[in-house]
Amino acid sequence: MAPGERGDALARGAVAMTAIVALALPWLLQALALDFYLSFASRIVVYAIAATSLNLVLGYGGMVSLGHAAFVGVGSYVTGILLAEGVTQGGVHLVATVAITAATALVIGAISLRTRGVYFIMITLAFAQMLFYLANSVKGYGGDEGLTVRVRSLLAFGLDLRNGTTLYYVALAVLAASLYAMTRFVPSRLGRAVLALRDDEVRAEALGFPTYRMKLTIFVAGGALAGIAGALSVNLQGYVSPNVLHWTQSGTLLVMVILGGVGSIWGGSIGALVLLLLEEVLAAYTEYWQFWTGWVLLAVVLFARRGLAGLLFDLRTRLVSR
Amino acid sequence: MTGIFVLEQVLNGLQFGLMLFLLAAGLTLIFGVMDMINLAHGSLYMVGAFLCAWLASKTGSFVYGVLGGVVLTAVFGAVLEVSLLRSLYARDHLSQVLATFALILILNDGVKMIFGADLPLAAPAALDGPVELLPGLMYPAYRLLILAVGFGLALLLYVLVQKTRLGALVRAGASNRTMSSAMGINVARLFTGVFAIGAALCAVAGGLLGPLLAVQVGMGENILILAFVIVVIGGIGSIRGALIGAILVGAIDTLGRTLLQHMFREFLPPQWASAAGPAFASIAVYVFMAVVLVLKPQGLFPVRS
Numbered sequence: 336m337a338p339g340e341r342g343d344a345l346a347r348g349a350v351a352m353t354a355i356v357a358l359a360l361p362w363l364l365q366a367l368a369l370d371f372y373l374s375f376a377s378r379i380v381v382y383a384i385a386a387t388s389l390n391l392v393l394g395y396g397g398m399v400s401l402g403h404a405a406f407v408g409v410g411s412y413v414t415g416i417l418l419a420e421g422v423t424q425g426g427v428h429l430v431a432t433v434a435i436t437a438a439t440a441l442v443i444g445a446i447s448l449r450t451r452g453v454y455f456i457m458i459t460l461a462f463a464q465m466l467f468y469l470a471n472s473v474k475g476y477g478g479d480e481g482l483t484v485r486v487r488s489l490l491a492f493g494l495d496l497r498n499g500t501t502l503y504y505v506a507l508a509v510l511a512a513s514l515y516a517m518t519r520f521v522p523s524r525l526g527r528a529v530l531a532l533r534d535d536e537v538r539a540e541a542l543g544f545p546t547y548r549m550k551l552t553i554f555v556a557g558g559a560l561a562g563i564a565g566a567l568s569v570n571l572q573g574y575v576s577p578n579v580l581h582w583t584q585s586g587t588l589l590v591m592v593i594l595g596g597v598g599s600i601w602g603g604s605i606g607a608l609v610l611l612l613l614e615e616v617l618a619a620y621t622e623y624w625q626f627w628t629g630w631v632l633l634a635v636v637l638f639a640r641r642g643l644a645g646l647l648f649d650l651r652t653r654l655v656s657r
Numbered sequence: 658m659t660g661i662f663v664l665e666q667v668l669n670g671l672q673f674g675l676m677l678f679l680l681a682a683g684l685t686l687i688f689g690v691m692d693m694i695n696l697a698h699g700s701l702y703m704v705g706a707f708l709c710a711w712l713a714s715k716t717g718s719f720v721y722g723v724l725g726g727v728v729l730t731a732v733f734g735a736v737l738e739v740s741l742l743r744s745l746y747a748r749d750h751l752s753q754v755l756a757t758f759a760l761i762l763i764l765n766d767g768v769k770m771i772f773g774a775d776l777p778l779a780a781p782a783a784l785d786g787p788v789e790l791l792p793g794l795m796y797p798a799y800r801l802l803i804l805a806v807g808f809g810l811a812l813l814l815y816v817l818v819q820k821t822r823l824g825a826l827v828r829a830g831a832s833n834r835t836m837s838s839a840m841g842i843n844v845a846r847l848f849t850g851v852f853a854i855g856a857a858l859c860a861v862a863g864g865l866l867g868p869l870l871a872v873q874v875g876m877g878e879n880i881l882i883l884a885f886v887i888v889v890i891g892g893i894g895s896i897r898g899a900l901i902g903a904i905l906v907g908a909i910d911t912l913g914r915t916l917l918q919h920m921f922r923e924f925l926p927p928q929w930a931s932a933a934g935p936a937f938a939s940i941a942v943y944v945f946m947a948v949v950l951v952l953k954p955q956g957l958f959p960v961r962s
Contacts, residue, residue, distance in 0.1 A: 399750060446947065450954050453694065453750065457889045458950050461943040464882060472936030582882055586696070586758050593755045623770055629762035636756040637744070 341655040357507055361500045373499050374571065379611050380506040381567045386591040386603030387513055388560035393589070394598030395521070396553035397533030401456045402443070402463030403588050406558040408470065408580035409436045410565025415575040416476055418484040425488035425496070432566045433559045439466075440558025444551045463585055470577035481576025488570050496570040506567050510604065513560055517600055529553060533598075594635055596644025605643050661794050666915045667908070672800055674907020675807025679862040680880060681887040681899040682814055683855020689831035689894020689960055691746045691848055694753045697737075697760035698859065698884065699877025705730040705860025706872045707768050710778035719781040723864035727857050734856025738849050765874050775873035778864075803865050810861065811900055818896045827851060831894035831960050883910070886946045892956030901957065906942055913938020 356363075364370055389403045413435050414428045422428075443462045450458050471479045487496040496502045520526045532539040532546050540546045569575045578584070587610075595606025613631060617624035639646050684698045708729045713722025741760075745753050780799040787795040818824035826847055829837040838844050863872075870876065887906050891898025914935050921937075949957065 393751075399754075401754070446951060450950050453688075453893065454889065454950055454954055456694070456750065456754075457885060458947055460882065461886065461946050461950075465940045465943045468936045468939040583878060586754070589751075590755055590758055593751055597751065623766040625762040626766035626770070629759040629766070632759035632762070633741075633756055636748075636752050636759065640752070 342651050345651055345654060354511075361503060373503060375611075375615065377499065377503045377506055377567075377571050379608055380503065380510050381564050381571060382588075382591065382607035382611060383604040384506065384510050384513060384567070385561050385564035386588055386595065386607045387510070387517070388557045388564065388603075389588045390592045390595075390597065390599075390603040391517065391560070392554055392557035393592055394596075394602060395517075395526075395529055395533065396550055396557070397536075398448075398550060398554060399456050399589075400447075400459040400554075400557075401582065401585050401589065402459035402461075403557070403561060404582070404584035405443070405463035405466045405580050406436045406440055406561035407565040407568065407584070407588075408466060408575075408577075409439050410562030411569045411575040411579050412470060412476070412482070412565075413562070414488065414566035415482050415484055415569040418486050418488070418569070419476065419482060421486075423486055423489045425490035425494075428488050428566055429563070432562045436562025436565070437555050437559040440555045441551070444554035444558070448547060448550055448554070460582055460585070463580060463582060467577055467580040467582070470580055477576070479577060481574055481578075483574050484569065485573070487573070488566070502567070502570060506571075509563060509567065514600060514604070521600075525549070525552075590632060592642075594632065594642055596642035599642070599644035599648075602642060602644045605647075609643060661791075663916065664791075664794060665796060666912055668796060668804065669800070669915075670908035670911035671904065672804050672807065672907075673911050674904035675804065675811060676862045676866055677880070677883055677887055677907050678811055678900050678903035679807065679858040680884040681891070681903050682896060683852075683858050684884050685888040685891065685894055685896065685899045686827060686831065686851050687855060688888055690827060690834065690844075690851060691830075692834070693742070693746055694750050694757065695742070696754060696757040696881065697764065698855070699881025700761050700764040701730060701734055701856045701859040701877070702863045702880060703768060703874065703877040704733060704764060704863075705856070706778070706863030706867045706876065707772050707776055708733075709860060709864030710776035710867055710872045711772060713778060714776070719779070722778075723861070726864050727860040730860035730863075731853040731857035734859075735849055735853040737856075738852040742852070743845070743849075761878070769874050775871060778867035778872050780868040799868065803869075806861070806865060810858070814858075814896060815900070823847075823850075828960075883942065886942060889956055890946050890949050892958040892960055894960035895956070895958040898956055898958035898960075905945070909941050909945060910938050913941050 360376055361373055364372055364376070385403075385407050388406075389400065392398050392400055392403065410432045413432045417428055417431060443459065447455055447458045447462065476482045487502075489495055490501075490505070494501050494505070496505065521530070528539070528544050529549055531542075532544060532549055536546060565575075565579070568579070591606030591610050592603055593606070594610055595604065596602035610628070613628055614624055617627050621627070635642065641648075680698065680702055683701075684695065687693050687695050687698070705726055709723045709726030711722075712725040712729075713719050716722055716725070737760075741756070745756055748756075784798040784802055786798060788798045788801060790796050816824075818827060826837070826842055829840070829842065830844055830847060834844060863876075883906060887899055887902040890905070891900070891902035917937050918935070953959075
């Protein structure tokens with residue numbers, strides 16, 4: 336086999352292994368009497384969806400948004416409020432969540448995309464802060480104390496997200512579907528145009544691409560996917576508070592994507608997995624886990640410039656060229 | 658609602674705005690001169706406040722505490738710049754965001770390890786009482802001190818940046834860094850100095866606001882965002898823009914919290930009014946910024962042509 340083919344085979348093998356472990360995880364945890372960690376695993380998957388949606392906007396669309404948590408928050412609140420009002424049909428939650436987060440992303444994106452660079456970072460942050468304070472002021476749905484919901488979404492075929500295993504698999508299916516959609520999107524006509532736009536906007540515009548509309552499309556798609564992550568998150572925790580929309584949450588998502596690898600299909604998932612595992616492990620040993628997490632992140636900035644996905648890629652290159 | 662009450666709130670707004678200016682001034686220069694997004698600027702404010710509070714309790718004097726805290730924070734800022742931040746200037750904004758976000762985590766927990774989650778800091782006893790500014794207008798003496806220090810430092814900084822050779826170098830750096838390097842300005846050393854001054858100003862704000870707000874871990878995170886809003890409204894790299902932006906934002910925030918709440922009380926149930934006032938005020942600041950950015954994408958006082 337040529338080194339390139341061997342590399343591809345290696346990558347395919349790694350993906351297959353990951354998929355098998357992810358699918359078997361509920362059984363594995365049960366066998367090891369670690370069922371407690373299932374909700375933690377679900378949390379990783381939900382964050383992976385959110386980080387992947389940001390990676391679509393950031394890594395493919397080239398838009399550095401520091402307000403992405405707003406869409407996760409809007410999704411959480413839409414589903415949370417519907418649950419609090421006694422609407423339990425999952426289909427309604429999905430449609431409402433996607434429609435409202437997409438509409439929010441459309442408004443925010445349409446205004447923000449008139450600016451560039453640092454100003455884009457700041458204006459997305461500003462919109463997220465507006466929604467954060469709005470959520471704080473809605474006393475009818477918990478205000479700054481947050482909204483606790485007692486019921487969960489009911490899906491088709493009698494699936495109930497109250498069941499931890501069901502929720503895990505549903506979240507995993509959403510993640511797998513979005514990763515698959517992204518692998519299909521990148522080599523598509525629009526996908527290639529978007530990459531060209533990311534790498535050189537002036538040239539893409541000169542070639543006649545509708546750059547503004549393309550970026551807005553990606554921004555809205557990323558927002559809607561983040562909203563779905565939010566809907567899953569409220570089902571997982573039974574709770575949503577304005578803190579979901581705080582700028583430090585947007586920062587955390589950004590950190591996950593940069594940590595994992597900007598513009599790499601697996602970047603968001605790797606980043607979410609590594610950051611949450613790191614927190615969980617460190618928190619078991621020390622009260623000051625943030626301190627050590629910070630040093631790890633600094634090391635990544637200084638020594639792994641393309642994130643962990645970049646390191647994996649280098650590893651693969653080294654393995655096949657031996 | 659009386660005229661006296663409104664006047665008092667205007668003074669409060671001005672006072673908050675001046676403190677925000679101290680934060681925004683350093684941030685806008687760092688942003689403008691080195692094109693660096695420093696999310697950890699709010700952490701310098703926190704570190705400064707803790708150092709002031711710690712020294713104040715050690716020396717038993719608020720004044721010595723704040724002065725010492727300011728000096729130590731300036732040193733801390735300079736060390737941070739030379740050891741870490743300097744290597745980030747040439748990197749893209751994303752790396753800067755990740756690195757300075759990491760710094761927030763490290764400094765939050767580092768401060769907690771050393772000082773605990775919060776420290777008490779009381780205003781000097783001599784300034785405890787109110788002063789009668791106008792017949793019927795009693796204003797806390799301590800807040801007057803903040804106003805005076807804020808005005809003094811704003812003036813000093815304005816003169817420093819607009820009228821001195823050092824200021825001319827900084828402004829040259831902000832408007833075109835490559836060109837000023839080519840003209841033989843040692844931008845690296847200049848910048849360590851700017852960073853140390855920025856850190857010192859953060860500590861002044863932290864020490865002075867300490868007795869009014871609380872000296873606690875995480876105190877820098879929300880105020881950092883306000884400082885960024887000010888920088889963007891004023892125009893990145895512009896001290897004048899930062900001053901005007903800070904006073905506008907301070908006024909919108911303070912007046913919104915108090916006056917709006919009073920107005921809402923007229924036609925909303927009380928528990929709604931008490932929530933809607935602050936929310937409206939907070940949102941108004943960001944709406945203002947979004948409007949400025951859409952109308953004048955470079956801010957009110959653009960530095961780069």
